[in-house]
Amino acid sequence: MTVQRILPSEEAEAIIDLARQIADAELAPRVSDYEARSEFPREVLRTLGQAGFLGLPYPESVGGGGQPYEVYLQVLEELAYRWVVVAEAVSVHTLACFPIATAGTDEQREKLLPSLLGGDLLGGYCLTEPAGGSDAVAMTTKATLDGDQYVVNGTKAFITHAGVADFYALFARTGGEGASGISCFHVPGDTAGVLPQRLEQKMGLNSSPTAQIVFDDAHIDRNAMVGDEGTGFRIAMAALDSGRLGIAACAVGLAQAALDYAVEYAKEREQFGRPIIQFQGLGFMLADMATQVAAARQLTLHAARLKDAARPFSREAAQAKLFATDTVMKVTTDAVQVLGGYGYVTDHPIERYFREAKVLQIVEGTNQIQRLVISRHL
Known part of the structure; x- marks a missing residue:
């Protein structure tokens, strides 16, 4: 890559160098074959996680890398230079971790973030709906409180990592109309009633699985809500x-x-x-x-x-x-x-x-x- 970088620290330089080495060794040799076969490179994401790249901008105290966003974005650039699907996967995972990291309770952060940021788990972000598109406030997916659980029904569309994600940041309606009726939840990917649909046949990013996810009477614990009720849209x-x-x-x-x-x-x-x-x-x-x-x-x-x-x-x-x-x-x-x-x-x-x-x-x-x-x- 013909780019001169000015980085804020020697540690940042070492991180960028490591990202470049991994990208050259693990991404560049695979991209053509995986794209031709539309195969998701899950093992590459594990390698990046083990190297600390799935939690770079989050605090070290919860399992992150404690790096400035300026450094994290230059890591993404290095990855995208070799294989944009992998860079997008890291970006989506970082996005999916955001609600717990910024709006979760102390208990949620202590319990969940180390495994979310450590690389063993991969996240997805469930906001968009088939009819809503850019109008996220118009979402119709509902989470109805039933005792100590919420029952979720609805459909999310164009979800990156659908079917391969270990968890999803889900946004659903818990109240009336408008943004104030939307709440955020942390949903394990193997929850009963969370049903990924057929993969979309896309123009590009063939090795990145994208699909609708149907929530069909999916039961999630009440304490899976992230942030206060009605703050989901602001978090999103x-x-x-x-x-x-x-x-x-x-x-x-x-x-x-x-x-x-x-x-x-x-x-x-x-x-x-x-x-x-x-x-x-x-x-x-x-x-x-x-x-x-x-x-x-x-x-x-x-x-x-x-x-x-x-x-x-x-x-x-x-x-x-x-x-x-x-x-x-x-x-x-x-x-x-x-x-x-x-x-x-x-x-x-x-x-x-x-x-x-x-x-x-x-x-x-x-x-x-x-x-x-x-x-x-x-």
């Missing part, structure tokens, strides 16, 4: 502020991979007696791509530094997610063009990068929603 939106930065970092890593591959190809491919990178039309295109990737990275890290300083960062997170994911779509599109016909065939990874880029403009809030968030802050 706070989690998404952080999650959007994770997706932005994934986008930057993928865009950098496409840029580097296009540059190397343009150096080697000769037409009319010279490398095509020497033609101004292509050279200027690559220069624009490089500038856009650098800008996306800095916007993402700026938002992370605000978060690390405990300052408001919601608008900046939306800006980073918007710009970085629009950038990766533009960069991968241009990378296909640089390779010409070779960019359209599976002999080169560029066509896969192109397909993977599109979904990043959709997940963790579509880019139209990001614009709505930004405009409201204005």
Whole structure:
């Protein structure tokens, strides 16, 4: 990766180096085969967990890595550079741990977080519904109190890690209409009545399992509620502020991979007696791509530094997610063009990068929603 990094500590440098080594040894050799077979790399996630990468931004006292978000996002970028599915998996897991880490009781944190962050367990995030889409407040999944248990009924859609997650952060309606009627729950993946459906056949991210999850009279303990009743929507939106930065970092890593591959190809491919990178039309295109990737990275890290300083960062997170994911779509599109016909065939990874880029403009809030968030802050 042709990136100069300025990291806040020697420890951070060692973490980034370790992430790069693991990515080169465990991710890069597997990606093509696993994507072709649509196989989820669960063992790779265990390896990352054992190395401490599934809990990097959470405190060491509960099993996390105690690292600034600025460092965590650069780890995600390194992973996405080799295999964006794995980086997205880490981002989703981090998102799923957020409710317990920030809104859970002391007892919940002490009991659950060490195993959630230690790598043995993998999480999913159950917010979106088939009819709701971007309108999360319109959710219809209900959790009805029955004695010492809640009975959950409803359907969640487009759930990453559906069927392979060991636990889900679930958002369901416990009260009336509106955001104040939504609560958050921690649900073990093997709970009776939690029914993952057939896997979605997607354009990209083939090795990442995505499906609807039906909750059919699923009984969960009353103490599985995270935070106070009616605070679930606020928890979900706070989690998404952080999650959007994770997706932005994934986008930057993928865009950098496409840029580097296009540059190397343009150096080697000769037409009319010279490398095509020497033609101004292509050279200027690559220069624009490089500038856009650098800008996306800095916007993402700026938002992370605000978060690390405990300052408001919601608008900046939306800006980073918007710009970085629009950038990766533009960069991968241009990378296909640089390779010409070779960019359209599976002999080169560029066509896969192109397909993977599109979904990043959709997940963790579509880019139209990001614009709505930004405009409201204005």
